[in-house]
Amino acid sequence: MPSAAQIALREVMDIRQAADYLGISGDTLYRYASEGFVPAFKLGNRWRFKRSLLDAWMDEQSGVRKPSAPAKAKPTQKKPVRRAR
Template sequence: MPEQWLSVEEIASHLGVSKDTVYAWINKKKMPAHRIGRLWKFKITEVDHWVRSGGAADLGGKREQQK
């Protein structure tokens, strides 16, 4: 069975973060996401690999400042 595409809400729930965090990670940390029209969609295996490889890590011990 092919892997299902997840929405922003679903991937945020899977990771235990807010939708705003997901959008920030897409823009600032190159979170693997695919734009389909106006929607962002995710493959859970790609996102899990990205997290395990340190993609979501807060480097430098400082919080990123929002602009």
């Protein structure tokens, strides 16, 4: 049986462990994972979270680090203007 310290240092966490790590409720984390807001993956039908990806995500969210792959901005298209009669 692993010790509490070994469990706390796991790289891959379940939803309860990750929610405790982030300091949010499991329900909130489940919603964030489902919406793609936090980095997560499914193993079978259960969400899993890599500690290193969560750390990088928190750094990006807090402005400590810039996103690793910035999204390309799409050029905006203007609506055609109707001429006045």
